[in-house]
């Protein structure tokens with residue numbers, strides 16, 4: 418099975434673009450049968466007017482400089498309680514793709530930010546639809562900083578491939594390398610270990626913040642459901658779901 422790629426000049430958000438097509442909103446006319454089942458789609462925009470990050474964050478991306486795209490896949494074999502397998506799959510796929518360009522270690526900051534040398538090069542926004550106890554479909558939005566040289570938003574620590582390499586990179590070739598990576602959809606077990614081996618700060622004592630304030634802890638593992646497992650300075654085990662704990666990086670919360 419192959420990807421159907423739709424390249425558009427401008428939209429508010431590629432995640433929203435895919436969702437509105439699915440709901441039948443007539444916001445953009447496109448000559449493709451989006452509803453044909455099991456067709457994997459990739460929607461790429463040169464510019465997003467309202468690019469979304471996780472939670473209430475926005476996603477900054479200069480027009481025509483980076484990769485901002487969303488995938489629509491049907492990982493119907495993935496049980497709802499293993500939704501995190503999609504984060505594992507896409508995070509590892511991005512790391513492996515970036516390692517074809519740079520020698521630096523590419524790491525995953527839990528749950529799914531892609532980091533190089535302590536800076537964020539890519540962010541992922543996953544929105545799943547469930548049917549019973551399985552996933553029906555998944556929209557995976559990816560913002561990958563490719564050729565942007567200057568970042569204007571207050572995002573704490575962005576970096577682009579161009580800044581790391583010292584030269585621009587062909588965005589289309591980069592996208593093709595990512596999409597050609599196998600497996601095409603999450604497959605249980607494949608990326609589980611690689612995800613955990615690439616965890617940013619794993620085994621290192623560092624500072625975090627939860628609802629009770631700052632504390633120091635060491636990341637030990639990630640549970641199959643995606644919860645982060647840490648051990649604090651007092652030797653107590655702590656488990657956190659997404660958004661329950663923040664990393665303190667360069668005096669910012671991320």
Ligand code: BTN
Nearest residue numbers: 430468469470471540541558560
């Ligand atoms: C994050 O790190 O907070 C997630 C960022 C995800 C950004 C991408 S860009 C393509 C897709 N469309 C969006 O509006 N957001 C995602």
